Amino acid sequence: MSKKSPAAAAGSAKTDDTLLACYRAMLRIRKVEQRLSKLFADKEVPGFIHLSIGQESVPVAISRHLRDSDTIAATHRGHGQALAKGIDLHGFVAEMMGRESGICRGRGGSMHIAEAKVGMLGANGIVGGGMSIATGSALAHKLSGKGDIAVCYFGDGALAEGIFHECLNLAALWSLPVLFACENNGWGEFSRTDRQFCGKLAQLAGAFDVTYRFANGLDVADVTQVAGELIDVMRVDRRPAVLECKVERFHGHFEGDPQKYRDPAELAALADKDPLAHARLALERAGVDPASLDALDAELTREIEAAVDAARAAPQPDFASARADVYAH
Amino acid sequence: MEQMRFGQAIGKALADAMQADPTVILFGEDIGEAGGPFGVTRGLYQTFGAARVLDFPISEAAIVGTAVGAALSGYRPVAEIMFMDFCTLAMDAIVNQAAKAHFMFGGQTSVPLVVRAPHGGGLNAGAQHSQCLEAWFAHVPGLHVVCPATPADAYGLLRTAIDSPNPVLYIENKALYARKGDMPEMPAAIPFGQARIARAGRDVTVVTYGAALYQAEAAAQQAATLGIDVEVIDLRSLQPWDEASVLASLSRTHRLVIFHEAVEAFGVGAEIAARMADVGFDELDAPIVRVGAPFMPTPYSPDLEHAYLPNAARLLAAIERVML
Numbered sequence: 001m002s003k004k005s006p007a008a009a010a011g012s013a014k015t016d017d018t019l020l021a022c023y024r025a026m027l028r029i030r031k032v033e034q035r036l037s038k039l040f041a042d043k044e045v046p047g048f049i050h051l052s053i054g055q056e057s058v059p060v061a062i063s064r065h066l067r068d069s070d071t072i073a074a075t076h077r078g079h080g081q082a083l084a085k086g087i088d089l090h091g092f093v094a095e096m097m098g099r100e101s102g103i104c105r106g107r108g109g110s111m112h113i114a115e116a117k118v119g120m121l122g123a124n125g126i127v128g129g130g131m132s133i134a135t136g137s138a139l140a141h142k143l144s145g146k147g148d149i150a151v152c153y154f155g156d157g158a159l160a161e162g163i164f165h166e167c168l169n170l171a172a173l174w175s176l177p178v179l180f181a182c183e184n185n186g187w188g189e190f191s192r193t194d195r196q197f198c199g200k201l202a203q204l205a206g207a208f209d210v211t212y213r214f215a216n217g218l219d220v221a222d223v224t225q226v227a228g229e230l231i232d233v234m235r236v237d238r239r240p241a242v243l244e245c246k247v248e249r250f251h252g253h254f255e256g257d258p259q260k261y262r263d264p265a266e267l268a269a270l271a272d273k274d275p276l277a278h279a280r281l282a283l284e285r286a287g288v289d290p291a292s293l294d295a296l297d298a299e300l301t302r303e304i305e306a307a308v309d310a311a312r313a314a315p316q317p318d319f320a321s322a323r324a325d326v327y328a329h
Numbered sequence: 330m331e332q333m334r335f336g337q338a339i340g341k342a343l344a345d346a347m348q349a350d351p352t353v354i355l356f357g358e359d360i361g362e363a364g365g366p367f368g369v370t371r372g373l374y375q376t377f378g379a380a381r382v383l384d385f386p387i388s389e390a391a392i393v394g395t396a397v398g399a400a401l402s403g404y405r406p407v408a409e410i411m412f413m414d415f416c417t418l419a420m421d422a423i424v425n426q427a428a429k430a431h432f433m434f435g436g437q438t439s440v441p442l443v444v445r446a447p448h449g450g451g452l453n454a455g456a457q458h459s460q461c462l463e464a465w466f467a468h469v470p471g472l473h474v475v476c477p478a479t480p481a482d483a484y485g486l487l488r489t490a491i492d493s494p495n496p497v498l499y500i501e502n503k504a505l506y507a508r509k510g511d512m513p514e515m516p517a518a519i520p521f522g523q524a525r526i527a528r529a530g531r532d533v534t535v536v537t538y539g540a541a542l543y544q545a546e547a548a549a550q551q552a553a554t555l556g557i558d559v560e561v562i563d564l565r566s567l568q569p570w571d572e573a574s575v576l577a578s579l580s581r582t583h584r585l586v587i588f589h590e591a592v593e594a595f596g597v598g599a600e601i602a603a604r605m606a607d608v609g610f611d612e613l614d615a616p617i618v619r620v621g622a623p624f625m626p627t628p629y630s631p632d633l634e635h636a637y638l639p640n641a642a643r644l645l646a647a648i649e650r651v652m653l
Contacts, residue, residue, distance in 0.1 A: 105435035
């Protein structure tokens, strides 16, 4: 097992600060996605969006240990991964709304959003599509020798993709600093993962002699600690690791999915499996004033509404300039 | 002028590019100590070391996929796919990732990636080691596609490909590796989208690229004995392709035949024919004719493959047809 991370060794005051920061980051993602859900229903966000409500703990916890020069490859359910890595909120919201002021000038949308300067290499519309990109970025980090790492976010729905197996092999074979971070929500699109994948991620990692750790995604503190231990080691030993986090997918595969394939009892039980509610309870038990948490909520609402208002006021993208930018010059 | 083999010219371009730019790195199977399946990368591992000549496992999706990731992280990878047929295993990385990143991320990033892919038959290698799949890639916005025929062009196009901020499919016909040609002492980079008039002529324009150039030149010589003066245009670059030069030639000859080794149906020739039927309609004195491989997999048996591959005789018949 890995050694204790500095964060884990620190006193409870520090732990409370970390939990509060995680709570804030998770709440921000939650509120952004809830706003997107409404904007989608109101037809202000077009296309497909896949919300990560219930899964915010994973990218928030991992990003506590990342720096701008570290890179991530995100998934189609990657809003939280992008926001936690520090993607600009105004540019993010405007992109979702397809505006010229969007971070990708309205050409990418939810499934194809990136921000190079914060190391966010891109969400991906292809399940497993980001895995080799993250692994290649880790190869670049190894070659450039600056101590940076790459995070490959993926869902359990990607476990049966061949590219995952290729990437695990290569990362282990060549000692590449890539964290394969699985947000395991039990669903691969519209089908249960146990009907799609007969292996176990732990055993798969073991087959390639890659360190594997499990974390409870309901508890952001647990994910923060485990991710910290893995990343602290990775910065030194430059070897890959697999982090599997059990989470729940509160919404459908895509927004608007009626989820008739899910047992109503499962859906009813989700309320008790909310990492955000769990963190809030822990903060209140630790003596944090609930009024201050409500104030935080209001502050985030203002930030998000300002982004929505700015996007609404922004121009639609220009077709001619998009057409002229298929190739870099 | 120095003579150099086609394969050596590619190796020289790789070496010169690696010398000039420390971010140029090579990805591929058996390209290191083994020197590459066709010997193209011979000596580069010894010169540049294991950190820049990366000997991959047999894992094509990971080769190109990680090359995209490295390209997005500051490097200029040149990935070798041992046979172009194996690009099928890396299509997500090429088509969905590399080709689109610059556009869909709003121009923030680019993917300076070269995928080297040997195509072509004649080795009795059968249906999975002989295909000419360039039309697939020329169909994808965001990719460049080039296919040199001479050692000097092989060098010059590869230098341009490596310097390009965009993903490039660099296609090399296996039949050309041992072929010798002129190599200037200071070979120049060759811009994409510039065709070369390989042979000037007045009566018929033959547009071709890659190894088919030599069959086209042979057919042109035979046509000359029949009193037909053929102009041969070597496209060199397929995406973008030099529409202006083809149209200019058509405006002189008023007859057009397109000749390539790839399957004729839905191929590069179809695009050229369609464009010339449009922008060159008033210039045409005969139907535009394509000569390519028949619509069937490349067969194995030497007799079958010989019958399958487009050749100078079939091209000559097409030339005579448009002269009627």
